[in-house]
Amino acid sequence: GAVVSQHPSRVICKSGTSVKIECRSLDFQATTMFWYRQFPKQSLMLMATSNEGSKATYEQGVEKDKFLINHASLTLSTLTVTSAHPEDSSFYICSARDPQRRADTEAFFGQGTRLTVV
Amino acid sequence: AQSVTQLDSQVPVFEEAPVELRCNYSSSVSVYLFWYVQYPNQGLQLLLKYLSGSTLVKGINGFEAEFNKSQTSFHLRKPSVHISDTAEYFCAVRTSGGYQKVTFGIGTKLQVIP
Numbered sequence: 001g002a003v004v005s006q007h008p009s010r011v012i013c014k015s016g017t018s019v020k021i022e023c024r025s026l027d028f029q030a031t032t033m034f035w036y037r038q039f040p041k042q043s044l045m046l047m048a049t050s051n052e053g054s055k056a057t058y059e060q061g062v063e064k065d066k067f068l069i070n071h072a073s074l075t076l077s078t079l080t081v082t083s084a085h086p087e088d089s090s091f092y093i094c095s096a097r098d099p100q101r102r103a104d105t106e107a108f109f110g111q112g113t114r115l116t117v118v
Numbered sequence: 119a120q121s122v123t124q125l126d127s128q129v130p131v132f133e134e135a136p137v138e139l140r141c142n143y144s145s146s147v148s149v150y151l152f153w154y155v156q157y158p159n160q161g162l163q164l165l166l167k168y169l170s171g172s173t174l175v176k177g178i179n180g181f182e183a184e185f186n187k188s189q190t191s192f193h194l195r196k197p198s199v200h201i202s203d204t205a206e207y208f209c210a211v212r213t214s215g216g217y218q219k220v221t222f223g224i225g226t227k228l229q230v231i232p
Contacts, residue, residue, distance in 0.1 A: 006161070034220070041127075043208065043224040044162075093161055095220070106152055106212075107220060109162040 003027060004096050006110025013084055013117055021079045021113045023094030029074035030096035034107065035067075038091040050077040084117040091115075120145035120211050124223035131199055132231045139194040139226045141209030151192040152210040153183055156225075162208065168192060169214075179203065204230045 003026040013019050023033055031052045036044040048069055049057040056069035066088075068080040077096075081088055091114050095107040125140045143149065150169050154162040166177025173185040183194045192209060209223040 009159075041225075043222045046219060046221075049219070091159075095162075106150075106164050106167055109154075111161040112159070114159055 004030075004094065004108040004110045006094055006113055008113060009111055010114045011116070013115070015085055015117055016083055018080055018082045019084055019115060021081075021092055021094075021115075023077045023079070023096070023110050025075045025096045025098075025108075028096075028098040028100060030077075031074060031099055033071060033077040033094055033096040035069065035077075035079050036093045036095065038093065038112075044093060047079075052077075081115065084115070086117045089115055089117045120147075120149060120213065120221050122209050122211055122221055122223035124209055124226050126226050127224065128227045128229065130229045130231055133201055134198045136197050137195065137199050137203075137228065139207050139209075139228065141192045141194065141223060143190050143192065143209070143211045145211060145213070148214045149211040150214055151183075151185060152212070152220075153177065153181070153192070153194050154208045154210060154222075155179075156206045156208065158205075165194070165207075199228070199230050201230050201232060203228060 005024045007022045033050040035047045037047050038044045046059050047062045050069045050071040052071045058064045071077040093112040094110045097107045121144050123142045131137045152167045153165040155165050156162050165181050166175045168175045168185045176182045181196050206225045206227050208225045210220050212220045
């Protein structure tokens with residue numbers, strides 16, 4: 001079946017640096033990918049919708065200049081956390097749907113990235 | 119707009135006992151309903167989904183859920199839990215229309231006690 005791969009699974013960075021997270025659809029082309037953030041003991045909150053070849057759509061309250069999203073190809077979307085601060089420490093998860101499948105199929109999720117900013 | 123309410127943040131249950139994790143939703147349009155499981159530091163794995171048809175849906179690992187339109191509920195059940203079922207469970211809804219935004223509940227931590 002379709003698989004979404006996310007890398008890295010864990011990253012520790014210093015405050016003020018930038019971190020890039022990759023999300024790949026391995027056996028299908030995803031025109032749209034979704035980025036979620038999960039704080040400890042909380043649910044997943046949609047941050048933005050990544051659209052191949054166009055600008056990402058950000059949810060209300062999400063800083064687009066801080067969370068840069070690039071969807072340069074049909075199989076890769078990247079999320080860059082710029083000038084990271086400790087409060088950005090979180091679990092980030094991407095997802096994608098195979099547009100060739102029926103509209104009622106579910107999205108597939110990456111393994112997630114645990115970001116710790118020290 | 120759509121929303122999902124998971125009424126229990128934590129559910130402790132003894133091994134081999136039955137369990138029900140509750141989920142209620144609200145939406146002005148028709149939705150698809152999902153249950154996902156998340157093990158520590160991992161992504162989400164789909165347990166089951168309701169799209170249409172039979173209101174009783176069977177999923178992986180012996181889980182099942184029943185869609186109740188009048189009560190706008192989609193409770194998850196398992197007749198006999200195992201230690202390996204200890205995880206976080208998320209109920210989610212997605213509109214059946216074009217935009218694919220998924221809304222998640224806050225999650226229920228199932229803790230199976232040996």
